[in-house]
Amino acid sequence: MNVLHLIDPHSPGGGACTLRLLAEPLQRLQSVNQDVLIIGNRSHADLARRCGVEPTGLLTPPMNEPALARRALARTIRLQEQARGPYDLIHAWTMRVASLAVMAAPKRRRLATLAVGPISGLATQLFLMLTEQNPTPLLASSTAVQREYRSMGVDRRLLSVLPPAVNPPAVQSVDRATLRRRWGFDDSSSAPFVVGLLSEPVNWADARTAVNVIVRAAATGRDIRLLLHHSAPRRVEAERWAASLGYRDRIIVEDEVAEPWRIVHGLDAALLIGGELNSMDLSDAGSPFAVLTGGGRRLRPMPGVMPLLWAMSVGVPVIAEASDAVSDIIEDGRSGLLVDQDDINAAGDRIIRIYDDPTIAGRIGMEARSLVQRRFHVSAYCVRLKEAYQRLVEDRTVRVIGDASEPLVEHYQRKTLSWHDVEQRVEQV
Numbered sequence: 001m002n003v004l005h006l007i008d009p010h011s012p013g014g015g016a017c018t019l020r021l022l023a024e025p026l027q028r029l030q031s032v033n034q035d036v037l038i039i040g041n042r043s044h045a046d047l048a049r050r051c052g053v054e055p056t057g058l059l060t061p062p063m064n065e066p067a068l069a070r071r072a073l074a075r076t077i078r079l080q081e082q083a084r085g086p087y088d089l090i091h092a093w094t095m096r097v098a099s100l101a102v103m104a105a106p107k108r109r110r111l112a113t114l115a116v117g118p119i120s121g122l123a124t125q126l127f128l129m130l131t132e133q134n135p136t137p138l139l140a141s142s143t144a145v146q147r148e149y150r151s152m153g154v155d156r157r158l159l160s161v162l163p164p165a166v167n168p169p170a171v172q173s174v175d176r177a178t179l180r181r182r183w184g185f186d187d188s189s190s191a192p193f194v195v196g197l198l199s200e201p202v203n204w205a206d207a208r209t210a211v212n213v214i215v216r217a218a219a220t221g222r223d224i225r226l227l228l229h230h231s232a233p234r235r236v237e238a239e240r241w242a243a244s245l246g247y248r249d250r251i252i253v254e255d256e257v258a259e260p261w262r263i264v265h266g267l268d269a270a271l272l273i274g275g276e277l278n279s280m281d282l283s284d285a286g287s288p289f290a291v292l293t294g295g296g297r298r299l300r301p302m303p304g305v306m307p308l309l310w311a312m313s314v315g316v317p318v319i320a321e322a323s324d325a326v327s328d329i330i331e332d333g334r335s336g337l338l339v340d341q342d343d344i345n346a347a348g349d350r351i352i353r354i355y356d357d358p359t360i361a362g363r364i365g366m367e368a369r370s371l372v373q374r375r376f377h378v379s380a381y382c383v384r385l386k387e388a389y390q391r392l393v394e395d396r397t398v399r400v401i402g403d404a405s406e407p408l409v410e411h412y413q414r415k416t417l418s419w420h421d422v423e424q425r426v427e428q429v
Contacts, residue, residue, distance in 0.1 A: 007093040009044040013115035014094040017306035023052030024378040066100040073104035102130040117148035144324030165381035168313040179266030196267040197228040198307035207232035216348040229257040260310040270311035272320035313372040315365030
């Protein structure tokens with residue numbers, strides 16, 4: 001079996017955690033010949049290598065928009081197949097490259113993994129149109145993501161759930177003491193309590209909200225620090241605000257937060273909390289702004305859960321907003337601590353609770369580690385992924401549309417055909 005993986009690290013759902021997940025079947029499924037094509041630039045290819053993925057090729061789309069690389073991808077696939085043989089399956093790892101795969105290879109068997117829910121915008125509308133006319137089996141990372149796409153009109157028969165996974169031994173190679181020294185303190189009993197702001201993508205977790213949580217906890221006299229990525233939204237604003245209160249030293253900026261398996265071993269707790277753009281609700285508004293932003297949908301979904309799995313895999317207790325995706329993997333009070341959306345007081349209280357009682361932190365961390373071993377280990381994930389590949393390759397009833405689909409897409413985008421005309425043409429094909 002020959003599989004071509006397409007991944008766009010620039011897109012939501014295609015970042016470091018997804019690349020690290022992709023690395024596991026590349027290494028473990030030895031009976032499957034697999035190639036990886038990075039849709040992005042050289043920095044994205046370098047990120048893939050750091051995450052354990054060695055790209056077979058690099059395709060840089062115009063203006064960083066994968067949909068504009070249709071002809072280039074079709075040509076690349078032809079060249080790759082001349083050298084390596086025909087591909088039995090194309091596996092796209094983000095929504096945007098799933099659309100690209102349909103446009104560039106409409107006659108091929110395809111599969112798409114969706115790590116985050118749909119986002120308001122033209123990319124989602126293009127994806128919905130293409131999947132309606134060119135059905136592609138979809139693997140959602142959680143039942144929450146599955147429900148999101150169903151609510152957008154994706155055929156429920158195309159949507160399955162394959163939860164993500166992590167490889168706990170990958171974390172153990174990082175020395176905790178080295179990490180703590182890099183952050184400016186040792187690992188003694190008097191060392192600060194470090195909370196990591198985790199998110200995938202890293203720019204979906206709001207720094208201002210997280211600093212607000214930490215400052216409220218630190219104001220009680222407890223030595224608590226926040227570790228965050230430099231690209232976290234409103235980071236500069238958060239730093240200025242903390243400095244005005246005398247708490248600037250409580251913020252640690254660490255770029256390896258984007259690759260959580262490198263830093264979770266040094267954390268005492270992990271925090272996942274969204275911002276205003278994750279929770280914006282315009283459903284009761286009939287304004288033009290509501291139409292432009294997706295007819296009432298929030299501008300972006302809640303962050304993905306894979307960073308939390310990395311923290312849980314080494315027994316780091318998690319405090320997170322109780323989104324549907326998080327609730328799928330964490331039982332409040334048992335494998336983590338959940339709070340209502342935007343409830344910064346409750347989040348601060350949970351951090352103080354773990355700070356004050358190492359017994360609770362240890363119990364939650366132990367249960368979280370056990371949960372990851374039972375339900376979210378890469379071994380089971382790779383077995384299920386290979387089974388999905390085999391079903392798709394052996395299933396002769398999967399519907400594909402011939403070469404006529406390419407001009408159909410172009411005509412529809414130029415508005416020269418109505419939906420009725422498109423449907424008639426597809427039936428003729």
